[in-house]
Amino acid sequence: MNKYTEDDLREELKTKEYEYGFYTDIASDTFPNGLNEDIVRAISLKKEEPQWMTDWRLEAFKAWKEMVEPEWANVHYQKPDFQAISYYSAPNSKPKYNSLDEVDPELLATFAKLGISIDEQKKLSNVAMDVVVDSVSVATTFKKTLGEKGIIFMSISEAIREHPELVKKYIGTVVPQKDNFYAALNSAVFSDGSFCYIPKGVRCPMELSTYFRINQAGTGQFERTLVIADEGSYVSYLEGCTAPSRDENQLHAAVVELIALDNAEIKYSTVQNWYPGNAEGKGGVYNFVTKRGLCETNAKISWTQVETGSAVTWKYPSCILKGDNSIGEFYSIAVTNNYQQADTGTKMIHLGKNTKSTIISKGISAGKSQNSYRGLVKISPNADNARNFSQCDSLLMGNECGAHTFPYIEVKNKTARIEHEATTSKIGEDQIFYCNQRGINTEKAIALIVNGFSKDVLNKLPMEFAVEAQKLLEISLEGSVG
Amino acid sequence: MLKIKNLHASVEDKSILKGINLEIKPGEVHAIMGPNGSGKSTLASVIAGKEDYEVTDGEIFFEGEDINEMAAEERAHKGIFLSFQYPVEIPGVSVTNFMKTAINETRKAKGLEDMPAKDMLKLIREKAELLEIDRKFLSRSLNEGFSGGEKKRNEIFQMAMLEPKLAILDETDSGLDIDALRIVANGVNKLKSKDNAVLVITHYQRLLEYIVPDFVHVLYNGRIVKSGTKELAHELEEKGYDWIKEEVNA
Numbered sequence: 001m002n003k004y005t006e007d008d009l010r011e012e013l014k015t016k017e018y019e020y021g022f023y024t025d026i027a028s029d030t031f032p033n034g035l036n037e038d039i040v041r042a043i044s045l046k047k048e049e050p051q052w053m054t055d056w057r058l059e060a061f062k063a064w065k066e067m068v069e070p071e072w073a074n075v076h077y078q079k080p081d082f083q084a085i086s087y088y089s090a091p092n093s094k095p096k097y098n099s100l101d102e103v104d105p106e107l108l109a110t111f112a113k114l115g116i117s118i119d120e121q122k123k124l125s126n127v128a129m130d131v132v133v134d135s136v137s138v139a140t141t142f143k144k145t146l147g148e149k150g151i152i153f154m155s156i157s158e159a160i161r162e163h164p165e166l167v168k169k170y171i172g173t174v175v176p177q178k179d180n181f182y183a184a185l186n187s188a189v190f191s192d193g194s195f196c197y198i199p200k201g202v203r204c205p206m207e208l209s210t211y212f213r214i215n216q217a218g219t220g221q222f223e224r225t226l227v228i229a230d231e232g233s234y235v236s237y238l239e240g241c242t243a244p245s246r247d248e249n250q251l252h253a254a255v256v257e258l259i260a261l262d263n264a265e266i267k268y269s270t271v272q273n274w275y276p277g278n279a280e281g282k283g284g285v286y287n288f289v290t291k292r293g294l295c296e297t298n299a300k301i302s303w304t305q306v307e308t309g310s311a312v313t314w315k316y317p318s319c320i321l322k323g324d325n326s327i328g329e330f331y332s333i334a335v336t337n338n339y340q341q342a343d344t345g346t347k348m349i350h351l352g353k354n355t356k357s358t359i360i361s362k363g364i365s366a367g368k369s370q371n372s373y374r375g376l377v378k379i380s381p382n383a384d385n386a387r388n389f390s391q392c393d394s395l396l397m398g399n400e401c402g403a404h405t406f407p408y409i410e411v412k413n414k415t416a417r418i419e420h421e422a423t424t425s426k427i428g429e430d431q432i433f434y435c436n437q438r439g440i441n442t443e444k445a446i447a448l449i450v451n452g453f454s455k456d457v458l459n460k461l462p463m464e465f466a467v468e469a470q471k472l473l474e475i476s477l478e479g480s481v482g
Numbered sequence: 483m484l485k486i487k488n489l490h491a492s493v494e495d496k497s498i499l500k501g502i503n504l505e506i507k508p509g510e511v512h513a514i515m516g517p518n519g520s521g522k523s524t525l526a527s528v529i530a531g532k533e534d535y536e537v538t539d540g541e542i543f544f545e546g547e548d549i550n551e552m553a554a555e556e557r558a559h560k561g562i563f564l565s566f567q568y569p570v571e572i573p574g575v576s577v578t579n580f581m582k583t584a585i586n587e588t589r590k591a592k593g594l595e596d597m598p599a600k601d602m603l604k605l606i607r608e609k610a611e612l613l614e615i616d617r618k619f620l621s622r623s624l625n626e627g628f629s630g631g632e633k634k635r636n637e638i639f640q641m642a643m644l645e646p647k648l649a650i651l652d653e654t655d656s657g658l659d660i661d662a663l664r665i666v667a668n669g670v671n672k673l674k675s676k677d678n679a680v681l682v683i684t685h686y687q688r689l690l691e692y693i694v695p696d697f698v699h700v701l702y703n704g705r706i707v708k709s710g711t712k713e714l715a716h717e718l719e720e721k722g723y724d725w726i727k728e729e730v731n732a
Contacts, residue, residue: 433554
């Protein structure tokens with residue numbers, strides 16, 4: 001007997017366990033819980049930072065103490081106890097490796113389980129990896145090839161030591177320390193992250209890739225990423241992540257700053273698959289991220305994201321189109337299942353003349369989840385002939401989930417042209433039966449329908465990432481039938 | 483090939499099929515005609531294995547095997563194809579991608595490897611030509627924005643690709659102009675062989691001018707009340723269904 005109804009499907013989606021729910025035991029060097037000035041100083045000391053960096057962190061910490069957690073997002077959760085979190089954790093083995101043989105075998109096993117063999121990555125794909133496990137880089141590859149082009153790709157801690165002039169010049173210029181509650185927290189306590197600089201006129205010959213991974217119980221993750229594309233340069237940056245199962249909530253408050261100078265282009269792609277909590281909505285990662293890019297004249301920044309994980313997501317990768325003729329793009333797929341909540345979207349701030357922005361957002365909700373798109377399109381008085389196109393599509397599975405759209409449009413220049421389209425649809429039993437009748441089982445049918453729905457965004461991802469993203473969509477929504 | 487015995491089926495506790503008996507042998511073309519609401523489309527859906535319909539009594543055998551408990555996709559793997567009266571749209575999934583998935587899923591069920599891309603391409607080209615389908619059409623999203631004729635032609639294209647043993651054509655003629663009807667019917671005729679069978683479900687005799695049935699059955703109120711040859715179809719065309727109703731109710 002193999003009758004498979006939409007009810008069965010819904011049931012199955014609910015019982016689907018987190019595929020990558022395992023935990024690697026690596027002896028860790030972890031700070032005591034709690035946050036105060038001493039902890040901030042200790043983090044800075046541990047990372048052998050110069051005084052200006054320590055002061056910068058302390059300034060952020062002072063601001064953070066006066067700030068309150070934002071409540072305007074369409075998400076409901078128990079606020080984290082910021083004094084119950086440890087703000088520093090690093091794998092306790094040698095911090096740097098010359099070859100893979102030196103890497104903790106258990107860590108390598110974890111990568112293998114995730115299907116990310118560094119070895120294979122090195123040999124087969126043209127991808128340089130800066131792997132971040134619990135805040136400290138443990139493997140950096142392809143550095144030499146990049147070095148020949150003058151490209152700097154390293155952990156931000158290293159960059160603070162080795163290229164202080166660049167870090168000092170740009171850090172906090174797009175996302176200031178006091179920008180918002182989580183950005184301030186991150187500025188005070190960020191443990192590590194990635195730094196990338198592409199020199200003038202250089203086209204980065206490979207996709208730069210970082211894998212993030214949360215790996216210590218009760219450890220907050222405060223990554224800081226800074227990407228600078230100098231005049232006329234190009235870079236495609238990939239960020240992807242998975243995390244082990246946890247019962248308690250894990251806070252993640254990252255900051256990503258992109259700077260595209262005149263005629264430069266940055267493509268920033270994310271596949272996010274953190275632990276979403278169990279079927280009852282217990283546990284899961286809180287993902288409160290501030291991502292923002294600045295475009296100078298004729299520059300272009302594209303954000304592409306595939307968000308399938310986290311219990312609560314609060315994330316708005318944005319573009320400040322400061323220079324004339326600059327272009328901002330945002331392509332997003334957000335999947336929520338069970339009790340997941342996502343409030344995600346973008347801000348396109350048009351300051352320069354002839355600036356253009358495109359927003360394509362695809363939300364997929366299943367189970368009892370809530371999926372919100374929140375987007376701002378702002379045209380300032382000087383932004384003559386600015387153009388925006390926004391399209392927000394929602395796909396619902398079952399009757400217990402929700403899809404919401406909150407578009408904000410502020411136009412202060414009469415020459416602006418703004419288009420907004422929105423649709424909501426449901427995966428129908430008729431669609432599934434149609435596929436079944438052609439020999440395609442329900443699991444595969446849903447994957448096909450969801451992939452079709454997400455195609456416009458999947459197409460924007462670099463090839464190897466698109467394959468992984470497709471796999472993730474299937475994992476997030478399907479469960480293993482039979 | 484297909485043997486239906488005393489089939490009763492209901493949807494949401496409403497009884498629709500009330501004891502159908504039907505046998506289709508390889509090489510045969512059967513037509514089921516009948517007034518609206520007689521249960522024609524229900525019969526097609528029940529044979530294909532749609533979940534909404536509950537078989538309350540009777541049996542369905544396909545090639546000697548009881549398929550009543552089989553999922554729709556398993557029936558498809560065995561060689562049952564349904565050309566839908568109202569084909570659904572799947573945005574973002576091209577006709578080619580959909581067919582590739584359908585063929586490879588069917589092969590997987592039979593323990594075969596995926597069809598090599600080269601062979602797939604050749605097959606698609608061959609069948610598209612057979613049905614006079616423009617190559618551009620194949621990269622469009624499945625049924626999205628298709629005209630009525632394009633949808634039906636696409637159904638028959640899929641049939642050609644999947645090469646089923648039993649093809650059920652549910653009101654394939656509805657929404658077709660005469661040219662489209664001829665192309666669709668020609669396609670079906672070209673695909674016919676001594677090893678496969680066709681079950682045509684239609685309200686009008688029109689399609690049967692092109693796809694000539696060996697047997698015609700009249701379905702009324704959930705039962706086959708009259709069976710005959712293609713002459714019966716002509717008779718129905720001339721006299722309508724009222725005389726059948728009177729005969730049954732008498």
